[in-house]
Structures are given as C-alpha cells and as structure tokens.
C-alpha cells in the first residue's frame with residue numbers, strides 16, 4: 001500500500017478531471033526523476049559542438065546523419081552509439097554544459113528533484129580523469145539548486161560489461177570525491193552480466209554508506225532482479241519491467257515497496273515492448289508496485305520526462321489522473337531524501353492537482 005494516498009478532497013479533484021485536461025496535469029505536477037543517465041542527455045547538436053571544440057572526429061557527417069542512426073533494435077545497438085557520443089566529452093566544462101542542459105530541461109518539466117547517473121568508466125578509459133567528470137557535473141548540480149530551484153544528486157554507475165576489478169578501481173578512485181555522489185548503480189549490457197558478478201564491490205559501497213541501485217529486468221530475466229535484491233541489496237530496481245513474469249517476485253517487490261524506475265519511451269525505442277499501448281506500466285501499478293516514470297536517455301529515446309508521461313498516458317487509456325498522482329507520489333517516496341522533504345513535495349503535488 002502506498003503511504004501517499006491522496007486525501008479525500010484531492011481524490012475528488014482527480015476523479016473529476018476531464019481526460020482532455022490530463023496532459024496539462026502531467027506537465028505541471030511536480031515530480032522526481034530517478035533514472036536518467038547524464039550521458040544519455042547529450043543531444044546531437046551538443047555532440048557536434050563539443051566534437052568541434054575538442055577536435056574529435058565523429059563517424060557521422062552531420063547532426064541529421066547522427067539522428068538518423070538512432071534506430072535501435074535492442075539495448076546493445078543503442079549502447080554502441082551512446083558510448084560513441086560520449087567520446088566528445090573531455091573537459092570539465094563539457095560535463096558541466098551537458099548536465100546544465102539536462103537540468104534546465106528538467107526544470108521546464110517541473111522536475112523538482114533528480115537523481116542522476118553518470119558512467120565514469122566511459123570517460124576514465126579514454127584518459128579523462130575522474131576529477132574532471134565529477135567537478136563538471138557537481139558544478140551544474142550546485143547551480144541548478146541556486147538558479148533553477150531543482151535539487152539534484154549524483155549516482156556513480158559501474159559498467160557491467162567490464163570486470164568487477166575495474167569497478168573496484170573506479171570506486172577507490174572516486175573516494176576523494178565521495179561527498180559529491182550519494183550512491184552507486186549498475187548499468188550497460190545486461191544479458192550475460194548478472195548482478196552476482198558485482199557482489200563484492202557493492203558490499204564495499206554499502207560499507208562506505210552509499211545508496212545502492214541496479215538495472216535489472218530491462219532485457220534480463222526476473223532472476224536478475226532477485227539477484228540484485230539478494231546479493232547487491234539494492235534499494236531500487238532500475239527498469240524491472242520483466243518482474244511480472246514471476247508472481248512470487250511481484251509479491252515480494254510489492255510487500256517491500258521496492259521502487260521500479262520505469263522508462264516507457266526507452267522500452268519502446270529498445271524494443272522491450274512493441275508499442276506503448278502494450279507497455280505494462282498499468283499492470284505494475286495495479287499489482288501495487290512502487291513504479292514511476294523516468295526518461296533514461298532522453299536525447300536518444302525521443303523525449304524528456306513530460307514527453308514520457310504525455311505519450312504513455314495517451315497510449316494507455318487505463319492511465320488516468322489517479323495514476324498520474326500515484327506515479328508522482330511514488331517518485332517522491334522512492335527518492336533518497338528526508339521524509340520532511342518528501343512531505344513538502346507531496347504538498348506541492350496536492351496544490352498542483354487542486355489547481356489543475
């Protein structure tokens with residue numbers, strides 16, 4: 001059961017909202033974004049600008065040619081282009097500019113809080129120091145707080161196609177900047193790289209006091225979700241949409257209010273679901289799971305957070321104002337902030353519904 005059910009007056013307002021006013025509510029309601037890879041917010045225009053500034057040659061002739069290559073068949077076909085795009089990031093100013101652009105877009109979508117993934121190994125293996133990455137991102141995070149009123153935190157992700165030893169080295173190299181990130185995660189190619197491979201490095205991260213999240217059940221089987229829970233002791237599951245294939249797992253996730261950071265447009269573009277109309281988000285909510293909507297890699301998947309909300313609700317008539325509330329409330333519940341902060345945003349959500 002969600003601890004954030006709407007009050008009676010808010011429930012009445014949600015039930016009375018005409019369907020044509022739903023997109024406006026989705027846009028204006030405050031929400032948290034908990035699954036966004038900052039390298040996945042790098043727009044083609046910025047890729048070309050940074051390539052020119054840094055003297056990096058791209059295997060695409062133009063912005064249009066690059067965009068035309070965004071026709072993915074699965075996760076790996078996307079990751080190949082995503083890592084190529086990230087190769088233009090060399091200087092602290094580049095990381096700042098990328099994160100600032102995302103945070104400005106997030107603010108425009110009424111995102112009041114973002115927990116942002118970054119992939120240090122994508123950069124350190126090209127010779128970019130960890131310090132360059134973290135200082136650029138941290139600068140944008142601070143500026144977003146003062147200039148945009150958006151709170152943001154960073155989560156360091158290990159690439160699961162690399163070794164656990166490499167992840168250990170990355171964690172140790174990051175420790176001088178440990179106050180600049182709040183958690184560790186696990187991303188990149190899922191199939192064939194089960195969470196078990198990273199059990200020891202996540203144990204070390206937990207010992208150090210970091211929050212723990214992991215991608216699981218995006219393309220991989222429900223067993224990977226169970227492993228992430230049992231071996232990595234995750235506090236959230238990123239994606240997790242394949243959990244519905246295992247009824248026992250669903251009962252466990254629901255009973256523990258384990259958050260699932262669902263990314264509908266990502267699932268569509270990576271062919272996890274053939275159409276948005278077939279997405280299982282309504283089913284996830286119906287069985288009582290703490291799911292919410294996120295953009296994953298918005299520059300590659302056709303939209304930022306509000307676009308994800310609006311397109312998903314347009315495709316799925318089962319999703320109405322009650323579900324909009326639930327998804328926003330779940331995003332606050334699942335965030336790594338204080339209960340006082342969550343209560344504050346929930347109040348803002350009530351105000352937004354009553355004025356919609």
Ligand SMILES: Nc1ncnc2[nH]cnc12
Pocket residue numbers: 037040075082187188189190215218266296297
């Ligand atoms: N959707 C995704 N799954 C796994 N790794 C990723 N890295 C960036 N986006 C990702």
Ligand SMILES: [Zn+2]
Pocket residue numbers: 035037187215238296
């Ligand atoms: Zn992701």
